[in-house]
Amino acid sequence: MRSAGRRAAVLLAVLVTAMAALTGVFAAPAGAASGRIGVSVTFDKPSYGTGDEIHATVKLTNNNSGRATGLTVFQYFDPIDLYVPYGGWGALQNRPGLTIEAGGSFELTVSGHVRDPEQATTALRGTVFDDTGFGVGSFDSRVPVTKVPGRATGIFYADRNGDGVLDGGEPLAGATLTLRYVTGSRNYTATSDAEGKFTFDLPAGDYTLGGDVVDGWLVRWQTVRITPDTPDLLVRGAPPLNGALTASLAFTQDSYRPGDLAHLTVTLANSGSTPLTGIVAACNRIGDGYMLNGTGPGWGDLVWDRGVTIAAGETRTFDVSETVPQASFDRGKVVAACDFGYSEVDIENHANARAQASVPGGQAVVEGTIGHVGDNGEVTEGLAGTEVVLVADQHCPVAGRQTTDGTGHFLFEGVAPGPEYRLYFLTPAGWKTKYENPTGVEVQGPPANHYAYRIAAEEGDAPAPEVPVNPADCG
Known part of the structure; x- marks a missing residue:
């Protein structure tokens, strides 16, 4: 809770300081360095056209008599401001930030595109913060942008x-x-x-097309470059999937190590009477680090901007591969969770598939306290003498068994991440858990970074949960 409160306080300070930056007023806390970080911005050209990549060199100079630490940049996001992709600010992007010695300087070249092609000017503006969370410098540099006329023509067709x-x-x-x-x-x-012909007259630049259902036809998502003389576009409206596509995934091995090249078999089947052309994979939509992303050369024509064809009544298999991520070690598993269909359109009707393989060797901790829980979620009175059983979805289900101490505390160490786990609570007579018993728990490493569960108990009687028993061959 303390770390969450600190993050909230820092965020508030950032927001307050950003507002102060707009007026040119910066308030420093008592004891803070009185000097500032000087910031200069130099564009590589005197002006740009819409669609150009814009390069600017940002120089930070430490005008303090002491070291400046934890320097980060908050860039503004109004339509006039330059769009710099995530990661473009390097060490200035996130904490712990950058350190500059007294009198020293640091230079970084950032690149981006105009955020709004209708603006006659683009700006690189922002505030520099130090590790106190207060603004210590600001910058506002602008450059003219000329609207370069772009034109795109083409045909839209329904691929019946x-x-x-x-x-x-x-x-x-x-x-x-x-x-x-x-x-x-x-x-x-x-x-x-x-005749299905269309014309766009608009500023030159990069645009996205599709991701839409147009008059009942599915237009896949794609990026197009618009210039004064864009080649004719042929935009396809694909027929709806209508449940005809099914998918399955299977790893070719039961277990891997981080860094291994994992192979999977993708099986796609079309039960309909119309070919399905342009089918792609989209994986790990939630962005978990232990999952495969479904990108890279190992996925072949199933990547988002290509596509495969599954003929009517046909079943096809594909061998795909991707490196097992390091984060899978702390979860004890690597997972492929993908949907298949036309790129980024009508996603709710895509065919879904999931597979996982183990990544053994990691260790985790399951810890918690059972007892009366107060209004703020803290355990105010621990329940001693509760038998706690840790159970996993595996052949030998019982992974550990303990009895809580005088404070209601329990601790399981050296737990292998990977399976789904549940905690069973066998409370003393006259007590029961307030909520689900058993309750599911997340088991993931490293051991130093785990969540301590707080299990609410109350006076009363309830049937004890039936705890699974290990088979005889578990030892």
Whole structure:
């Protein structure tokens, strides 16, 4: 709780200081260094066109008599501000930040694109914070942007036979397509004519197209580069999946080590009467570090910007591969959780599949306290003498058994992450758990970084849960 409170306090200080930066007023805490960090910004060109990559050199100079530590940059995000991709600020992006000795300086070149192509100027603006959470410098540098006219024409068609090719009778009239500027919220639309033709007149740059259902047809998500002379676009509307696509995943080994190249067999089946063309994989949508991402050359044509064809009534298998991430060691498993369909459109109707393999060797801790729980979630009175059984979904289910001490505390060490675990509580007579018994727990390492569970108990009687028993061959 203390760390969460500190993060909240730091965030509040950041927000307050950012507001102060807009007015040019910075308040330093008592005892803080009175000097400031000087910041200069130099663009590599006197002006840019829409669609250009913009490069700027940012120089920080420590004007204090002492070391400046924990320096980070908060960049502004208004439509006028330059879009710098995540990671573009290097050591200035996140804590612990950068250290600059007294009188020293640091230079970094950042690159990005205009956030709004309709702006006549782009700016690189922001505030520099130190490890106290207070602003110690600011910058505001601007450069002209010329709107370069872009033009894109093409045909939108409904691929009625699913072959991925424009055939006679397939151009679709009266369909509205949308191009979205990739670094902002600016959208542009065009409607196809009687021959399925459309025209976009808009500033040059990178745009996303698709991810939409247009008149019942699925338009896959893609990035297009718009220039004054963009090659004609052929935009396909794919038929709905209608449940015809099914998928399964299977690792080719039962266990791996971090860094191993894991192979999986992907099986896709089309039970429909129309070919499914342009099917791709999307994996690890929740962004967990122990999961495979479904990207890279090992996934072949299943990556998001390519696609495979599954003929009507056909079942196809694909061998894909990806490196087992380091984070899988602390979870005891590597997981592939993917959905399959047209790239980033109609996701709720994609075919889903999941597989996992073990990554043995890690150790974790399961710790907690059972007893009366107060209004703030703390255990105010521990329940001694409670038998606690740690059970895993595996052949030998009972992983550990303990009795709580006088404070209601229990601790299981050296627990192997990987299986799903549950805690069973066999309370003394006259007591029961307030909520679920057994209760599921997360088991993951490293041991020094674990959550201490607080289990609410109250006076009363309840049937004891039936604890699984290890088979005789478990020893």
